[in-house]
Amino acid sequence: MTETFQRPVGELLRGWREHRRLSQLDLANRVEVSTRHVSFVETGRSQPSREMVLRLAEHLDVPLRDRNQLLLAGGYAPIYSESSLHSPAMLAIRTTLRRLLEAHQPYPALVVDRWWNIVEFNSGIKIFTEGVDEKLLKAPINALRLTLHPDGLAGRITNLPDVRAAALLNLRRQITGTADPELQDLYDEFRGYATDDRPALTGPAEVVVPIELEYQGQKLSLLTMIATFGTPLDVTVSELIIESFYPADEATANVLRTLA
Structure with missing residues (x-):
């Protein structure tokens, strides 16, 4: 708040x-x-x-x-530091993140801050950035805007209603947890991107919502996992979100290995 x-x-x-x-x-x-x-x-x-x-x-x-x-x-000094990710004090955190991202290749992985601005990534995210409008790739790159904006990845996502609904639901939960007005502004922006009334396509047999997208004539299906640091004592670290993508089928795994 x-x-x-x-x-x-x-x-x-x-x-x-x-x-x-x-x-x-x-x-x-x-x-x-x-x-x-x-x-x-x-x-x-x-x-x-x-x-x-x-x-x-x-x-x-x-x-x-x-x-x-x-x-x-209350008249007391703050006890939680807020360090830049590029400060000397954060060397161990940066090293850990880069090792994690590199170990996840050839699959995409990235790290975002509280507002979903990308702060670290591996080479696998090229499948998300290719062909998107250059204005969406200017720092800071917002991962959700990159995904949902009509000039971004949205045009290549074949199950966009599902992905949009899942992203907005997760963002709403984050707003509930933080009461952050900047996140509310992002939610309102992203909700306004909807340009069609296509219903969600995910069937009852699905257990998670995959991201299904086209890339260089190939159809990819990806699952995403979210991770955070345990017991953080620094504001910056507490707000970092690690998003890792995994192939949802063997065909996608083969394509990603070939691209690597």
């Missing part, structure tokens, strides 16, 4: 509690304090300690970026 830290910490905490659809009693039971104490914190009648701000934030599942804002609003 992106807010300026000048707002009182209690007001920000109340916003997160309401966003999570919890009552004061629900939150109090989770944190093991009285409902009265939660009420006093939210109304400003009680100044929460640094530890209490962090406990409330943890039980409200507040993202690290916004936990720092809560601390600042």
Whole structure:
């Protein structure tokens, strides 16, 4: 929930509690304090300690970026760093990501930030970038815009309604988790790309939605997996998303191996 830290910490905490659809009693039971104490914190009648701000934030599942804002609003210094991915402190993270991406070849894999801007990728993503409008390849390249924009990959995706519906659903879940207005803007933008009323084609036998696309006269079918870092203490690391693509059938695997 992106807010300026000048707002009182209690007001920000109340916003997160309401966003999570919890009552004061629900939150109090989770944190093991009285409902009265939660009420006093939210109304400003009680100044929460640094530890209490962090406990409330943890039980409200507040993202690290916004936990720092809560601390600042409460008069405390942020405890979570926010390092550039290219800083010396992030060398181990960069090395890990590049090893992972290289090991995944010849299959596509990429790393995006909270707003789906690509920050790392392997050579396999050339199957997604070939033939798209150059304006979509200017940094920062947004992976979802590249996929769903009419001048991007969308024209080569044969099950576009399925892919679009799945992407918007996942983005909606991310918005629910972060309350990020920038993600909401992206959602509204991508939803506006729909230029037809074709229904979703995925049948009841499907267990996941594949991406089916044409590439140099070949038909490819790909499955995607999402991964994140466990127990991050840095804002940047906590927001990184690793998306790996796998062939959904042997024909696609053969094509990708040949391209490599």
